[in-house]
Amino acid sequence: MNNIIVYLEIEDSIVGDVSLELLTKGRTLADELNCKLEAVAAGYKLDSVGSQVFQYGVDTLYVADDKRMFPYTTMPHTALLVSLFKEEKPQIALMGATSIGRDLGPRVSSALFSGLTADCTSLEIGTYEDKKAGKTYEHLLYQIRPAFGGNIVATIVNPDCRPQMATVREGVMKKEIRDPKYVGKTKKLDLAKYVADTDFVVEVIERHIEKSKLNIKNSPIIVSGGYGVGSAENFHLLFDLADTLGAEVGASRAAVDAGFTDHERQIGQTGTTVRPKLYIACGISGQIQHIAGMQESAMIIAINNDPKAPINSIADYVITGNVEDVIPKMIKYYKKNSK
Amino acid sequence: MSFKILVLAKQVPDTRNVGKDAMKADGTVNRAALAAIYNPEDLNALEQALRLKSKIEGASVHVLTMGPARAAEIIRESMYRGADGGYLLSGREFAGSDTLATSYALACAIRRLGKVDVIVCGRQAIDGDTAQVGPQVAEKLGLPQITYTEEILDCNSSEITVKRRLERGVEVVKGPLPMLITVNGTAPDCRPRHAKLTMKYKHAATLTEKQESGSDYTDLYTSHPYLNIEEWGVSQIEHDPQWLGLSGSPTKVKQIENVVFTAKESKRLTGSDFEIESLMKELITNHTIG
Numbered sequence: 001m002n003n004i005i006v007y008l009e010i011e012d013s014i015v016g017d018v019s020l021e022l023l024t025k026g027r028t029l030a031d032e033l034n035c036k037l038e039a040v041a042a043g044y045k046l047d048s049v050g051s052q053v054f055q056y057g058v059d060t061l062y063v064a065d066d067k068r069m070f071p072y073t074t075m076p077h078t079a080l081l082v083s084l085f086k087e088e089k090p091q092i093a094l095m096g097a098t099s100i101g102r103d104l105g106p107r108v109s110s111a112l113f114s115g116l117t118a119d120c121t122s123l124e125i126g127t128y129e130d131k132k133a134g135k136t137y138e139h140l141l142y143q144i145r146p147a148f149g150g151n152i153v154a155t156i157v158n159p160d161c162r163p164q165m166a167t168v169r170e171g172v173m174k175k176e177i178r179d180p181k182y183v184g185k186t187k188k189l190d191l192a193k194y195v196a197d198t199d200f201v202v203e204v205i206e207r208h209i210e211k212s213k214l215n216i217k218n219s220p221i222i223v224s225g226g227y228g229v230g231s232a233e234n235f236h237l238l239f240d241l242a243d244t245l246g247a248e249v250g251a252s253r254a255a256v257d258a259g260f261t262d263h264e265r266q267i268g269q270t271g272t273t274v275r276p277k278l279y280i281a282c283g284i285s286g287q288i289q290h291i292a293g294m295q296e297s298a299m300i301i302a303i304n305n306d307p308k309a310p311i312n313s314i315a316d317y318v319i320t321g322n323v324e325d326v327i328p329k330m331i332k333y334y335k336k337n338s339k
Numbered sequence: 340m341s342f343k344i345l346v347l348a349k350q351v352p353d354t355r356n357v358g359k360d361a362m363k364a365d366g367t368v369n370r371a372a373l374a375a376i377y378n379p380e381d382l383n384a385l386e387q388a389l390r391l392k393s394k395i396e397g398a399s400v401h402v403l404t405m406g407p408a409r410a411a412e413i414i415r416e417s418m419y420r421g422a423d424g425g426y427l428l429s430g431r432e433f434a435g436s437d438t439l440a441t442s443y444a445l446a447c448a449i450r451r452l453g454k455v456d457v458i459v460c461g462r463q464a465i466d467g468d469t470a471q472v473g474p475q476v477a478e479k480l481g482l483p484q485i486t487y488t489e490e491i492l493d494c495n496s497s498e499i500t501v502k503r504r505l506e507r508g509v510e511v512v513k514g515p516l517p518m519l520i521t522v523n524g525t526a527p528d529c530r531p532r533h534a535k536l537t538m539k540y541k542h543a544a545t546l547t548e549k550q551e552s553g554s555d556y557t558d559l560y561t562s563h564p565y566l567n568i569e570e571w572g573v574s575q576i577e578h579d580p581q582w583l584g585l586s587g588s589p590t591k592v593k594q595i596e597n598v599v600f601t602a603k604e605s606k607r608l609t610g611s612d613f614e615i616e617s618l619m620k621e622l623i624t625n626h627t628i629g
């Protein structure tokens with residue numbers, strides 16, 4: 001009772017990174033609140049899920065294994081969560097801010113009349129004082145997220161309604177194994193008790209899901225290009241530097257919008273969040289929404305021909321110059337000095 | 340046969356073009372400095388609705404929006420592009436609504452319309468980027484939902500088939516009517532205003548607008564009933580007041596902060612050969628690269 005529940009996203013029996021990241025965060029919150037961390041797996045062929053998630057510190061794993069639960073459709077997954085939450089009364093429920101989580105979360109929150117905050121960038125525990133009602137609430141979940149296009153950051157709380165629900169994008173939280181030997185309890189759910197046959201109304205006729213080819217999120221070095229790179233051709237320079245250094249290529253939204261490279265590479269508030277060892281920002285001005293996705297990089301090099309570009313203020317090295325001149329030199333002198 | 344299509348559309352501040360004066364000194368948003376626009380993905384939704392209408396005999400498209408009096412602009416804009424009419428839900432009782440209270444109010448208004456075959460929403464509104472209202476309206480009405488629509492592939496009086504755009508792929512799904520769908524920004528753009536329709540509907544107005552304009556167009560509105568945009572307040576919808584506005588909103592804003600990034604002490608370099616070579620040597624030596 002009153003635990004933290006994470007909804008697991010599962011494709012081909014593999015639990016998604018976003019869910020493992022949420023389990024990691026959920027474990028920390030559970031420790032702070034002195035409650036259990038639980039997870040729900042709904043899908044088909046889920047035997048290996050326990051071995052994937054227990055090491056993140058999951059105390060209870062609820063499993064709804066049924067052919068009809070995969071691929072995901074809205075109504076049966078909603079029905080399952082709504083009844084399970086009514087039984088278990090979790091205080092916090094977390095899901096990925098993914099195509100699935102953002103389809104499911106609002107539906108569940110509406111059925112339970114519990115508040116939901118989308119796309120949180122940070123989750124903390126704290127107090128809330130309702131001055132009007134003269135009431136103080138302890139141990140609430142602070143759901144922190146950018147608002148108004150990223151120009152402000154809002155802290156949202158749900159004082160009275162449970163569970164407190166939040167979605168978080170992939171890459172925003174860090175994934176970390178808690179204890180490789182830990183094994184929690186598995187509870188198999190009798191689907192018929194939770195989901196009615198009439199919930200299976202939407203039929204998936206065709207499905208093409210690609211495995212992400214890119215692994216920007218886990219790359220230790222990222223060479224990232226912005227609108228200042230100027231063209232798709234100039235982006236080849238960035239790929240050359242990335243090849244030389246064993247890096248991935250990222251991009252700002254302006255570069256993606258201009259068609260210099262594809263959307264999968266976008267870094268920032270509406271793209272991927274990264275925290276590499278080294279981030280080389282080429283022709284990127286450094287607007288809030290971009291910085292939000294890369295500020296935790298251990299080292300930042302900014303290459304920009306404007307000495308006053310905002311990105312410079314968070315960079316460790318500021319190279320004032322043109323991308324076209326600087327990058328070939330970096331390649332040249334790396335090759336000359338390595339080995 | 341009548342086939343009713345309802346688009347849910349919202350007027351939003353243009354958060355994509357935020358100028359320097361958009362933030363007040365105290366870190367709050369200066370709404371007045373932002374233009375009010377048709378939420379971009381709701382235009383994609385309108386386009387899907389209009390395409391659906393053209394394929395189904397006897398179909399009509401209406402727009403429902405909840406907002407202040409000036410949100411009637413959204414309905415007129417929709418009519419210029421091909422919608423048949425719309426409804427404005429307005430009143431101070433709705434103020435302070437989060438997504439749950441908004442969806443409750445919209446659901447009450449939709450119930451008043453009787454049978455609706457397809458409800459079309461945008462995926463999300465750019466003022467909050469929450470993408471919650473569509474699914475929550477569906478839940479409140481007990482309807483199934485299909486989110487992230489890119490194209491309606493097929494629709495008859497009982498079933499709809501939709502291509503959805505997901506993060507890492509596409510899906511084709513089929514479901515029964517009535518159905519609520521949300522439309523993705525990757526769906527086709529909305530058609531522009533049609534000159535003839537713009538002429539026809541430019542005087543379309545809500546009761547409040549007619550009263551405010553002061554001009555006496557009474558005859559015009561009696562002879563051209565399609566120019567009347569219906570305006571509903573709380574008293575026109577069946578509702579329980581506790582689920583509206585602030586009391587119907589479980590989420591509370593605890594705090595709003597300006598975004599500040601801690602500046603670092605940085606090393607400044609020119610792009611000279613010597614400096615770039617020294618930098619690369621330094622990065623190799625301290626094992627950042629290589």
Ligand SMILES: Cc1cc2nc3c(=O)[nH]c(=O)nc-3n(C[C@H](O)[C@H](O)[C@H](O)COP(=O)(O)OP(=O)(O)OC[C@H]3O[C@@H](n4cnc5c(N)ncnc54)[C@H](O)[C@@H]3O)c2cc1C
Pocket residue numbers: 148149150225226227228229230251252253254255266267268269270271272282283284285286287288289290293303304305306309321322323324354355356
């Ligand atoms: C809701 C919302 C979400 C957003 N999400 C994201 C997001 O996830 N990610 C993101 O990146 N943006 C996002 N944005 C957009 C963001 O606000 C900026 O518009 C964008 O990051 C700017 O990209 P840029 O720095 O490449 O382009 P610009 O701002 O145009 O900057 C180009 C820079 O290149 C420099 N330059 C020009 N020529 C050269 C040259 N030859 N050599 C070197 N430097 C040169 C210029 O001095 C300038 O600093 C979002 C915006 C909104 C409203």
Ligand SMILES: Nc1ncnc2c1ncn2[C@@H]1O[C@H](COP(=O)(O)O)[C@@H](O)[C@H]1O
Pocket residue numbers: 347348349378380381384403404405406438441445459460461462463464465467468469470471472473
């Ligand atoms: N006030 C409103 N009036 C009409 N439709 C709305 C309103 N708010 C949200 N919607 C619809 O719900 C979608 C999602 O909104 P949101 O949950 O705010 O991101 C929008 O694209 C609209 O289709």
